[in-house]
Amino acid sequence: MTDARSYLTSQGVEAAIASAVAEVIKARPENALQGIADQLYQNGLPWPKRNSADPRDASWSAGAGGEDTVGTKGGGKRLLLASRPVGNVKDTDFRLSQEPVPEPNDGEAVVQNLYISIDPTQRTWISGLTNYMPAVGIGTVVRAACAGRVVKSRADNLQVGTLVTGYLGGVQDYCCLPSFLLNPLPEGVPLNLSLSLFGLMGLTAWIGVNICERKKGDVLVVSGAAGAVGSIACQLAKHRGMKVFGIAGTKEKIDWLVNDVGIDGAINYKTENVEDAIVRLCPSGVDAYFDNVGGNILEAVMRKMNRFGRIAYSGHIDHYNNDSEFQISTYRLIQVKTLTIMGFLCIDHLSEIKACMDEIGGLFQAGKIKVREDIEDGDISAYPKALNKLFTGSNKGKLMMRIAE
Numbered sequence: 001m002t003d004a005r006s007y008l009t010s011q012g013v014e015a016a017i018a019s020a021v022a023e024v025i026k027a028r029p030e031n032a033l034q035g036i037a038d039q040l041y042q043n044g045l046p047w048p049k050r051n052s053a054d055p056r057d058a059s060w061s062a063g064a065g066g067e068d069t070v071g072t073k074g075g076g077k078r079l080l081l082a083s084r085p086v087g088n089v090k091d092t093d094f095r096l097s098q099e100p101v102p103e104p105n106d107g108e109a110v111v112q113n114l115y116i117s118i119d120p121t122q123r124t125w126i127s128g129l130t131n132y133m134p135a136v137g138i139g140t141v142v143r144a145a146c147a148g149r150v151v152k153s154r155a156d157n158l159q160v161g162t163l164v165t166g167y168l169g170g171v172q173d174y175c176c177l178p179s180f181l182l183n184p185l186p187e188g189v190p191l192n193l194s195l196s197l198f199g200l201m202g203l204t205a206w207i208g209v210n211i212c213e214r215k216k217g218d219v220l221v222v223s224g225a226a227g228a229v230g231s232i233a234c235q236l237a238k239h240r241g242m243k244v245f246g247i248a249g250t251k252e253k254i255d256w257l258v259n260d261v262g263i264d265g266a267i268n269y270k271t272e273n274v275e276d277a278i279v280r281l282c283p284s285g286v287d288a289y290f291d292n293v294g295g296n297i298l299e300a301v302m303r304k305m306n307r308f309g310r311i312a313y314s315g316h317i318d319h320y321n322n323d324s325e326f327q328i329s330t331y332r333l334i335q336v337k338t339l340t341i342m343g344f345l346c347i348d349h350l351s352e353i354k355a356c357m358d359e360i361g362g363l364f365q366a367g368k369i370k371v372r373e374d375i376e377d378g379d380i381s382a383y384p385k386a387l388n389k390l391f392t393g394s395n396k397g398k399l400m401m402r403i404a405e
């Protein structure tokens with residue numbers, strides 16, 4: 001009989017993910033994330049540690065005292081968290097350290113990070129608020145997804161020189177991870193694309209559009225529309241036959257969305273009243289909303305939603321620089337308009353990656369998805385400045401740092 005791992009690999013699921021998912025299928029089929037978490041803990045790595053096998057248990061969250069004081073093993077230049085930031089991050093919130101490149105243990109590989117993914121959620125990982133992963137501990141390397149090259153290996157399935165991505169690489173020159181956490185790149189996929197379309201950005205867009213989609217011709221509004229997740233979501237939804245309207249913060253982004261990406265219309269939330277603009281662009285109301293930002297924009301869209309509308313709650317970047325909880329003044333509209341709001345995390349959907357990649361990979365190969373990347377050259381000391389770009393909106397597409405060739 002085929003074991004779960006061989007089956008998943010034969011179905012085209014990347015080996016590392018297949019391995020993790022296979023363990024879950026054996027242990028607790030109801031929760032993929034927990035199975036991966038267990039593997040990480042066995043290897044002494046940080047990941048949400050739950051207090052029970054119940055997948056609903058969130059008691060590992062930072063609010064309940066969960067803090068990762070280990071971080072990903074690594075070396076070279078490393079960026080450690082020095083204090084919990086208030087507002088936009090400052091250089092003084094971090095400390096640079098220079099450490100030897102580690103030696104891998106059995107089953108591990110050392111990767112030279114070439115690209116470091118810069119994501120809004122990294123700001124939430126270094127805050128003290130309850131989160132979906134433990135907070136990065138003070139003195140610990142800042143958590144980040146990376147893409148790079150294997151330089152030392154004691155894992156049978158990973159040769160030196162292999163290009164890989166890893167979701168826990170960290171803001172450091174070298175990381176050391178068990179091989180099942182490192183995904184070798186399929187031939188011909190550039191490293192940068194493995195952090196944008198073919199990484200968690202593509203999966204997030206795909207999951208959110210699945211939540212929003214009901215029938216062709218439905219009106220979808222996407223906030224953060226010109227960004228990494230938003231721009232893929234816009235194009236995927238358009239391809240599936242929805243009418244798509246984006247919200248973004250500069251004229252250049254609005255022009256790109258309408259003229260290059262080809263969505264049905266776009267709203268500049270910095271110069272227009274969002275509600276008035278929705279009335280003008282979507283006279284029959286809004287059927288679905290892909291929410292990347294929360295805040296006033298969420299409230300404005302909710303006021304213009306049709307009955308039985310769907311909201312895919314991807315993120316609330318409007319509030320990531322703020323350590324207090326926020327309120328939604330339009331909460332009652334969920335009942336009045338019988339709306340469905342679904343929060344989601346891409347990491348709970350790793351087992352769907354094959355279906356996702358089949359669709360968006362196919363669209364990309366057919367030239368039907370445009371990918372925009374914003375690649376900053378420099379060393380890891382430039383991280384705080386790069387992270388802040390996400391909050392001023394000065395990034396154009398998926399933001400990442402290229403720290404080595």
Ligand SMILES: NC(=O)c1ccc[n+]([C@@H]2O[C@H](COP(=O)([O-])OP(=O)(O)OC[C@H]3O[C@@H](n4cnc5c(N)ncnc54)[C@H](OP(=O)(O)O)[C@@H]3O)[C@@H](O)[C@H]2O)c1
Pocket residue numbers: 119120121200201204224225226227228229230247248249250253292293295297313314315316317318319344345346347389390391392393394395397398399
């Ligand atoms: N649920 C998941 O599993 C998951 C996974 C990945 C990402 N996400 C979420 O998806 C969202 C987008 O992430 P991304 O990586 O694609 O980033 P991104 O959209 O490429 O960059 C962030 C953009 O957000 C906009 N923004 C910043 N502050 C804003 C504010 N106060 N109000 C409105 N817009 C604001 C800026 O664009 P403008 O110029 O348009 O203002 C900025 O360029 C984030 O909320 C992130 O946490 C969720």
